[in-house]
Amino acid sequence: MTDGMPEMSSLERTALYKSLGNPLRRRILDYLGRHGEANSTVLARELGESSGTTSYHLRKLAEQRLIEEIPEKSGGRERWWRGLPFRHTTPDPATMSPEEYAAAEQLALLKIEADTRLFRRAHEEYRGPEGWAQVQRSGTWMTKENLHAFVRAYHELLDLYGHTREDAPEGARHVNLRFYAAPEPVGEWNGEPTGP
Structure with a gap:
């Protein structure tokens, strides 16, 4: 179930996991998370891609309700985007189709790599109980x-x-x-x- 959103089908979850596992889409979501908003031209410059490529991936992310257009900033061919709040709980793997399970497993492996880097950073940047980095076990x-x-x-x-x-x-x-x-x-x- 995706918290706060209608129940997703196996096909929709498979598409979601594949989308979140796409390296460029992950970078776009990360950029929007850090900077708040961007258009395809800004993302192309910042991520080293063509604006046609970033525009395509922005539309795909919008279809999955991970981002939305900012109407007051968009006009003509220039469309500005921002991330949407998102929280998803993965269902029991035993209930997944083989394709959904494979996509979820691939995404999980990418997350584990990112989380391992985060875990190491938290230890490296720990400056005591009053610092920004905190580690609790x-x-x-x-x-x-x-x-x-x-x-x-x-x-x-x-x-x-x-x-x-x-x-x-x-x-x-x-x-x-x-x-x-x-x-x-x-x-x-x-x-x-x-x-x-």
């Missing part, structure tokens, strides 16, 4: 219901403390946050179960 016992409630609370905290680019107070910076939770593997140790 925890472990605790939870039921599945506890974990699901925790994830909902995590999203509520993001909504409570986070801001859109337009509403961010002075001094705010874009901060990359990641959340992972995985139970210990199910197995046995000395004949005793180690998982649920």
